[in-house]
Amino acid sequence: RKCIVVITGASSGLGLATAKALSETGQCHVIMACRNFLKAERAAKTAGIPKENYTVMHLDLASLESVRQFVDTFRRSGMPLDVLVCNAAVYLPTAKEPTYTAEGFELSVGTNHLGHFLLARLLLDDLKKSDYPTKRLIIVGSITGNTNTLAGNVPPKANLGDLRGLVGGLNDLNSSPMIDGGEFDGAKAYKDSKVCNMLTMQELHRRYHEETGITFASLYPGCIAETGLFRNHVPLFRTLFPPFQKYITKGYVSEEEAGKRLAQVVSDPSLTKSGVYWSWNKNSSSFENQLSEEASNAEKALKLWEISEKLVGLA
Ligand code: NDP
Numbered sequence: 001r002k003c004i005v006v007i008t009g010a011s012s013g014l015g016l017a018t019a020k021a022l023s024e025t026g027q028c029h030v031i032m033a034c035r036n037f038l039k040a041e042r043a044a045k046t047a048g049i050p051k052e053n054y055t056v057m058h059l060d061l062a063s064l065e066s067v068r069q070f071v072d073t074f075r076r077s078g079m080p081l082d083v084l085v086c087n088a089a090v091y092l093p094t095a096k097e098p099t100y101t102a103e104g105f106e107l108s109v110g111t112n113h114l115g116h117f118l119l120a121r122l123l124l125d126d127l128k129k130s131d132y133p134t135k136r137l138i139i140v141g142s143i144t145g146n147t148n149t150l151a152g153n154v155p156p157k158a159n160l161g162d163l164r165g166l167v168g169g170l171n172d173l174n175s176s177p178m179i180d181g182g183e184f185d186g187a188k189a190y191k192d193s194k195v196c197n198m199l200t201m202q203e204l205h206r207r208y209h210e211e212t213g214i215t216f217a218s219l220y221p222g223c224i225a226e227t228g229l230f231r232n233h234v235p236l237f238r239t240l241f242p243p244f245q246k247y248i249t250k251g252y253v254s255e256e257e258a259g260k261r262l263a264q265v266v267s268d269p270s271l272t273k274s275g276v277y278w279s280w281n282k283n284s285s286s287f288e289n290q291l292s293e294e295a296s297n298a299e300k301a302l303k304l305w306e307i308s309e310k311l312v313g314l315a
Pocket of ligand 1: 008009010011012013014015033034035036039059060061062063086087088089090111140141142143194220221222223224225226227228229230
């Protein structure tokens with residue numbers, strides 16, 4: 001049978017390119033878990049994904065109620081779950097003031113980390129039940145986790161501190177919209193959320209890999225400088241960023257190539273090792289990358305797990 005893959009945020013950029021690459025293998029059916037149903041349908045059509053290879057289901061990660069509803073709808077479809085890809089993200093580098101999810105968490109960490117945290121935890125049961133031989137749970141990471149690169153060191157750098165802002169519920173009524181309890185900074189909030197994504201993948205691996213056989217993985221697909229992720233940036237940045245990445249840092253990768261990379265992590269039989277953060281070198285071959293100290297700190301991963309459980313209502 002076909003492999004059933006849920007991809008969050010498959011209505012544009014990396015998620016859409018991955019859905020297309022997986023569809024082209026002829027061996028996958030993609031559940032496009034998206035907040036804008038019509039946009040997702042149109043995107044799938046425009047990308048030329050055949051109707052029988054995808055289903056759009058509504059999911060707004062900025063609402064925990066919507067996450068629970070999505071899980072319910074998916075279960076009622078009767079389809080098994082073989083692979084979950086947590087891909088959606090928001091990036092608000094120019095925001096002066098924080099904005100919030102339905103439950104009142106700062107939007108970047110609330111969407112990118114907490115929404116996915118609840119989704120992954122709930123769908124773990126479905127993955128366990130699937131009879132598919134290579135079950136996987138993938139959380140898209142970012143270069144901000146590797147401090148051995150130039151881009152991973154550009155300020156403001158990710159820093160979760162002692163997680164006091166997260167304990168306070170990520171809003172400025174109680175404490176601070178930032179995980180470390182500091183002043184709001186949209187670019188930093190995004191980077192912090194990506195560190196959370198990578199820590200969560202490793203904690204999932206430690207807790208569940210042996211017992212379930214599920215492969216847990218994260219990746220940095222390269223700098224996909226033209227995706228919608230940069231839609232909130234200033235126009236000059238959006239003009240200069242792609243050539244800068246192409247010719248200066250040489251980290252640039254097209255949406256199509258990035259989609260092929262993520263599709264590899266979803267379905268390549270040679271990429272089934274669990275607990276790995278994948279990256280690609282210049283000739284596009286995959287390798288196991290090292291994470292920064294903070295993004296691989298097991299103590300922090302555990303603390304993040306326990307606080308996140310409370311915030312999303314699992315503990
Ligand atoms: P895009 O903005 O093109 O795609 C992001 C997707 O997330 C969109 O489909 C968007 O939906 C969706 N999304 C945003 N908020 C929500 C929400 N509340 N609920 C459900 N879906 C939501 O960006 P990319 O394709 O670049 O980003 C995809 C992933 O790749 C992210 O995890 C990002 O961190 C990562 N990444 C990107 C890099 C890059 O250079 N671009 C580099 C490294 C990692 P909608 O279409 O409705 O807006």
